[in-house]
Amino acid sequence: MNISRNWLSRYVTIDCDLETLCDKLTMAGIEVEAVESAGTVPAGVVTGRILTRKPHPDSDHMSVCTVDIGGGTVLQIVCGAPNCDAGCVVPVATIGTVFHTPEGDFKIKKSKLRGVESQGMMCSEKELGLSENHEGLMILDPATELGQPVDRLFPGDTRIEIEVTPNRPDWLSMWGVARDVSCLLGTEAKLPEITIPACDKPAPGLVTVEAPDLCTRYIGRLIRNVKIGPSPEWIQKSLESIGLRPINNVVDVTNFVMMELGQPLHAFDLAKLKEGRVIARRAKSGEKITTLDGKTLTLEPRHLVIADAEKPMALAGVMGGEYSGVTEETTDVLLESAVFFSSNIRATSRELGISSDSSYRYERGVDWDMAELASKRAAQLILETAGGELGSEAVDVNTGRPAEKVIPCRFDRVRALIGTQVSNERIVEIFRTLHLKVDDVTGSGCVVTAPLFRLDLEREADLIEEVARIDGLDRIPEIAVTGKICGSIREDAYLPLETLRNKIISLGFYECLHYSTVNRESALSDSRFTESDLIRLKNPISQELAIMRPSLLGEMLGTIERNISRRNLTLKLFETGKAFCRNPELFPEERFELCLALTGLKHPEQYSEELKAQYDFFDMKGALESLFELMNTKRYRFVPVEDGRFRKGCAAEIQIEGKKAGAFGELAPSLVKGWRTTYPVFVAQLDMAVLLAADHGVGYYVPFSLFPATSRDVAFVAPTGLTHADVLEFIRKAKPADLESVRLFDIFEKDGRKSMAYQLTFRNRERTLTDAEVNARFDKLREKLKNELKVELR
Amino acid sequence: MNAIIEKINRALEEAAAKAAAASAADAVEQIRIDYLGRNGLFPALSKEMGSVAPEERKETGRAFNEGRNRIQAMIEEAAARLASAPGAAEGALDLSLPGRRWNCGRKHPVTIVADECAEIFRRMGFIVSEGPEIEDIFHNFDALNTPMDHPSRDPQDTFYFEDGRILRTQTSPVQIRTMESHEPPVRIVAPGRVFRRDTPDATHGMNFHQIEGLYIDKGVSMADLKSVLRMFATEMFGPKVKIRLRPHFFPFTEPSVEYDFSCIMCGGKGCPVCKHSGWIEIAGAGMVDPAVFKNVGYDPEIWTGYAFGLGIERLAMLRYRIPDLRYLYENDVRFLEQF
Secondary structure (H helix, E strand, C coil): CEEEHHHHCCCECCCCCHHHHHHHHHHCCCEEEEEEEECCCCCCEEEEEEEEEEECCCCCCCEEEEEECCCCCEEEEEECCCCCCCCCEEEEEECCCEEEECCEEEECCCEEECCEEECEEECCCCCCCCCCCCCCCCCECCCCCCCCEHHHHCCCEEEEEEECCCCCHHHCCHHHHHHHHHHHHCCCECCCCCCCCCCCCCCCCCEEECCCCCEEEEEEEEEECCCCCCCCHHHHHHHHHCCCCCCCHHHHHHHHHHHHHCCCEEEEEHHHCHHHCEEEEECCCCCEEEECCCCEEECCCCCEEEECCCCEEEECCCEEECCCCCCCCCCCEEEEEEEECHHHHHHHHHHHCCCCHHHHHHHHCCCCCHHHHHHHHHHHHHHHHHCCEECCCCEEEECCCCCCEEEEEEHHHHHHHHCCCCCHHHHHHHHHHCCCEEECCCCCEEEEEECCCCCCCCCHHHHHHHHHHHHCHHHCCCCCCCCCCCCCHHHCCCHHHHHHHHHHHHCCCEECCCCCEECHHHHHCCCCCCHHHCEECCCCCCHHHCEECCCCHHHHHHHHHHHHHCCCCCEEEEEEEEEECCCCCCCCCEEEEEEEEEECECCCCCCHHHHCCECCHHHHHHHHHHHHHHCCCCCEEEEECCCCCEEEEEEEEEEECCEEEEEEEEECCCCCCCCCCCCCEEEEEEEHHHHHHCCCCCCCCCCCCCCCCEEEEEEEEECCCCCHHHHHHHHHHHCCCCEEEEEEEEEEEECCEEEEEEEEEECCCCCCCCHHHHHHHHHHHHHHHHHHCCCEEC | CCHHHHHHHHHHHHHHHHHHHCCCHHHHHHHHHHHHCCCCHHHHHHHHHHHCCHHHHHHHHHHHHHHHHHHHHHHHHHHHHHHHCCCHHHHCCCCCCCCCCCCCCCCCHHHHHHHHHHHHHHHCCCEECCCCCEECHHHHCHHHCCCCCCHHHCCCCCCECCCCCEECCCCCHHHHHHHHHCCCCEEEEEEEEEECCCCCCCCCCCEEEEEEEEEEECCCCHHHHHHHHHHHHHHHHCCCCCEEEEEEEECCEEEEEEEEEECCCCCCCCCHHHCCCCEEEEEEEEEECHHHHHHHCCCCCCCEEEEEEEEHHHHHHHHHCCCCHHHHHCCCHHHHCCC
16 A cells, blocks of 8 residues: 555644654554655755855866855855855755665765865756756755755655554544554544535436445435546646556546545446446346456346446446446546455455455445545535536435444553553543543553454454554563473474474485475376376476475475486485375375485595595495484394385395385386486485384483403304305304404305305303304304304315 | 524614615604514514523623613614604604594574573573464464454465464464463463464565463562563563563464564664664563453453563574574575574
């Protein structure tokens, strides 16, 4: 909503500068979004008389002038204008004046121009923003008093764009804003005098309301013998000052009054209304109307229309019809000032995709009382600007004035909720300056009657907001932060996630964030899901963002590919986030997932042999093992698996405490097709619920031996299919006494046979083991390996 | 003179020649290995000592010890000579070679800020809560006193599912869920992802993150709200940052305010980031509306409280001077490595 400072000044005295005004508006909840000045002369520019003019000693076109700016002050100013003749009265920008230009602020400083001191600047009209004239200095009336601010001689206007919150439709008019400004500045707000000649000529049947649920008040008034033409300059200027285009006197008046008082009005050409009357009724199903902007709409009974005896002439409260409007031929006007049901106007406007200044106000709710005053005001201005005479009394068809809300207010409650010591008297004063009716003032409270233009005031809390707002939120003291600790950190839903993320980054992974909505291809790239598992949005922005991601894989693939295409080939990425699934057999609807990705070089900063080291399957496995270790997750294992996401033979399921927790592996060739990288890409996906629900109990202290250890190596050729895990499991089950650890230290294949070498370390907690003891245990184990595991000892 | 002593003498001559000729550290090391190393001459000779005639044993032993000590001395001398020789540094490490990096990852800037918010509020006694992202109309709108025909309910602004549920448009439904399941007093913050039907551009995304705050107790006032927000500002951006509250409107708070920081870029003087106002809008806040209390069965005559909601992306963009919201969701590693 735009307001104009000059227009606003018609109703309230603004005795402060623009910055203060804007600040006060903003701090009262009328947020100023932009300020645009038209012809505003900056402060510091004063009138001055050129006393002398001498040529500049060092320049052909510049002059050195002395200028009297009143109060006995004479300045020396170097000037380049051709017309800086002695005797002229001109605007003088004194030192410190700031010009606001599109290129930035420009401040007048004491300076030297080609060696001659200049103590200010004499200005052209263009420099002052008063016109485009830059021929020479602006020459003022020689009788002008010297030293007076030029902005007082040429008051410009300022357009202020304000954001009006939906609870305050009363701010959608100059008068409404003026009411609050008067309260903020402590000056009085006054409506212009609204008088029209008496006319009691009855107009039976002029207005019929058939849908009183949607039209609670309709005031029709006839004005006859108007002469359509341009409206007077002050109305045109006013409309232009807030960005409206003048059309003709009658239409301009309806717009002017709407902006002045907040009440939308409509003027019908009486001659175009069949039977010369209007009916506010629901549209018939399939009925058509062509609106002012040329759109033809097909209507239904849920839409309210203003019709003549035959057909709809306006879409009520939204837009007039093409044929019923005022034109140059119009002589008789039916002026509408009505109150429509706000929800219905909003629904219609949204459904049909038409909005207007009128619908904008109706949607938010108009003042029942203002309908009458606005009708009168418009009639007054039409008579003033278009001539003619009243053709009828005001025909006011309505369902009765709504009751005003009566709201008791307790002063202590006001203070308790705001947290200031605002006095009883101040509270009452604030209510009264806001034009609220205050009764029954006692030492503990009062009763406020909310006028019909303040439908947002319903409860005590609403009144408290008014006190907070007007008294000033900056008066609320800052106090020590106190408050109960309500709950335990163990209930903290975010901490486990935060801890987990910190552990993952400690392993070297960089965190990603992706949108939660994806396209079909991305969603189905995770082969665990089929079409029917996907949750789709009913109203997506586009098909690219139409499906709730069933897993984090799809978007992670996108990110890897995007990075690769930008030649970022080494990637260690992860994301934690919600994934969504419609199939409860598979997953809960909403679950937290963890996705890790790994590809490229281990030491991209290194050289020679080390540069060649690439991430492989066991780096990802190791990352997971390290993560579980950091989390104190003890019972986890990896089981080979066939999974569409991963390359065959290079994938494992992750089990934690016997539960499926996820899987990892090298991405399936189908997923990496076309990627410009030679490095394999590894991905792990984990179900965070399983990960976080696992036992992360404190590991208790385990005593360790202070006696020396003895190691023995065993190497063997393994039978086909024997895995490292099999070997470990076999040794674990064999339970050799004092065996502390088993470490694989070599593995190689020769002639298709796999050789493995292990170091076994023995240590006793109470004493040093003798060689003989160790040998006995070692030999026994070797035999067992040979006989039972069928390995060929080397 | 027995064979052992002869071998020792010969070894001493050889070693002296080798030590004199040694021009690099590895040649010196080779001398040590050849004579003193585990498989070197002296350990081998020591095994032969048993076969020496008793009358020669003393002399041989002395020769052995002296020989070993002399070789040790030769090695040390040669090493010292090499170390002090002109150009010795040529054998030293080229320290300018790249270090082998101990790579740590980084959190996403949005997460860093969210974690920091959580931490700041935890210190002020808040517990962190959460709620579902697929929400029902009741928790996201009805219980929060949103009028039935409020534009935010419109399918133009909110994502709907076939079953009538929605993607939550704010973290405020966590307020309702918390109050439903807890008796007052409650003191929570809820960081999380929210969704608006905006086409992604420099300042909009179809999802972003908020952190919601709620404190309900007896006698909570706007002064408490202002003070908590003040403390948050100081903790987040340092003691110089100023705050202000401006009246605003939200259906679920009354009075409602917006909460501004003095511009972090220009310190409040005015710049393009703050649209020359000197202030940057950070959050919406207010005193919980009595209608919300009624919806969750709290008595508004007994309990009062405040709620606030901050946009996390906005804070992250301000803190790290990130000009475009989309960079946050593009995940180029050259971006992710910076925070």
